[in-house]
Amino acid sequence: MKFLRLVLFATHAAASPLPSSVGSAGEIDSRVSQLLEGLSREAKIGQLQQLPGHLPAAEIESAVRAGRVGSLINVTDPARLRELQRIAVEESPGGIPLIIGRDVIHGFRTIAPIPLGLAATWNPELVEANCAAAAAETRSVGIHWTFAPMIDIARDPRWGRVAESPGEDPFLARRLCAAMVRGFQGDDLAAPDRIAACAKHFAAYGAALGGRDYNTTWVPDQQLWEVYLPPFKTAVDHGVATFMTAFNDLNGVPCSGSAFLLDEVLRKRWDFSGFVVSDWASVTQMVPHGIAADDREAGLLAIRAGVDMEMATPSMAEHFASFIDAGKVPPERLDELVGNILRVKLALGLFERPGPPETAVYPPEMAPESLRLAEQAAAESLVLLKNDGGVLPLPAGSKVAVIGPLADAPADQLGTWSFDGIAEDVVTPRAALEADGAAGSLASARFVPGLAYSRDKSRDGFAAALEAADEADVVLFFGGEEAILSGEAHSRARLHLPGAQEELLAALHATGKPVVLVVLAGRPLVLEPVLPLVDAVLYAWHPGTMGGPAIAKVLRGELDPSGRLPITFPRAEGQIPIYHGHRNTGRPFNPDSWSHIDDIPVGAEQTSLGNESHYLDLGHEPQFWFGEGLSYTRFRHGEPELSTTELRGGGTLEVTTTFTNTGERSGHVVAQLYFRDPAASITRPVSELAGFRKILLGPGESRQVRFELAAEDFAFPGPDGEARLEAGTIEIMVGTSARDHRSATLRIEP
């Protein structure tokens, strides 16, 4: 039996209060109590209802006037919002202002890359700044609340919502979550340029079986505590104002009816003080899930579990009074739920300033600084995956052929969840490269799409595209998938480039001209069939409003490609799930043991010996590893040096590694620290990310990168959610991806 110490603070700890200049947590709580005293039961119940903005205007207005609604989603006209707030405050029985929500997922009008692209920047400060810019645009029109960050760990690129996720890794997700919550909320929810954030979808929505959206999830407690819950705990630690339940059923209980998640974990263990909103109709969807006979029963389940506000459907509000009268719900429960909502409304300063100012306009202006941040985020999200013969950066004076269905597709470039983005604002790669051609940084840029859209199967445009390729020095092919092929309810079972893109790439390859593939997509695509056809691959996700100039600058080498993969890329769909932090198995993959499917003799006798955990046809390696991404320069790194080789509980460890730019250009390296606990009471992942730094190194420059870790960072949760720090050795790995690193050994003595 190993020596073990429980590290309680890792999973309990008091939550941060909601950050607000309106008052301390205690002051806000006493205002909540006063407000509750003055509200009738009906007025309280009305607070629990969120109505969608697509309902007829008169219906919304009368619901607000009657005090039957506490929140609206998807109303963006500032004049209408001002009027509705006036009605709520002056004419409704309770006089409580409305909280207005909207999906501001990666920008409001100014659209940054999709969240998976933001994750690829490995730059939390930049992500925070982009969220702050989005918050300012959003609040300016009178919207107080975004349904972000989405912090569902996603290890299945078939899932359409991988686009919206921080990727596969809990540590990266936690860092991004903290950055996003800080960016949206700042240190004062009542500030005129900040909004309430919402940690969603609680929980394990990304574990949908088969990557099919809304599908069932079966997640053992061990994996819940280790992988899916930590980003949500981080959200609470950073004072996130709200949580959203998930659509999925988790281990047999739909999340909107899960007292385990909402009460035991969120309220009791984590001490969350904001409010929980259901997902859209997720309460009544407990009927088709098969856990409630009708909407009434579904409403009761949600109330008992801990949903405070119901989005879109009215099953809680409609039946609440009868639940109290029938003794099914104690009256105090209503005060708890409403109190949670009022606390956030107060912290947001809605009672002082419910509506937007007279001067508010929709859509809001885009500040030059917001556009600059969106461009920087797009540039830093670009991941160079292949660059044979140094075809990139393009030599000055190149003649380029700009081909492909996504070179000039402004709406697709915005990606999923960009309701308030405007296609006319978008600068496409075509526009940016043509401008470069006109300005002389390229000799010329000729645009011939070849295919009209990503799924286009027609070969009619091929001849013109091939002719343009013939005349050019280099072909820039902008392929991938349209925005509508990822996002909610848009899962794909086949992850190849859709339509006739592979065929067109083959034809372009046959011209003998160098081909650069720039992929705009909402997920990792399967690139194996096209990799031999292209000289370079730049992965651009859906890069948002300023994607064009960002891509052009990186292609021309004005900026270096500094994105790194936040998710492992499979070689084929059949390898999914494939992610860096997997367990080793008892027969780990060994390249020497791989009997390739083509090498197995016909009639061979059955044997498993010497044949380890892999696929006969694809082995075990992904196409591209988590953390991977090339640069225009080369880096070398030394061994990790440890400040101590024996770490005791409560102690800290410094890990120092020297990174050197051995090339002739400056470039960003993302130094990554992983560790592995090779022998523990519960099997541990082969690699756990525990630190990263993005630094710029000039040609020939060396820099020491220092990571500081606490002994408790090496603790891990058990199935009870309690973190354990165990005695034993730890392998510390520092490098530039989950594959490429050097290691040192540490001993832990708790």
Ligand code: BGC
């Ligand atoms: C999504 C949520 C979103 C909500 C409101 C739902 O369908 O799952 O993520 O916030 O709609 O638009």
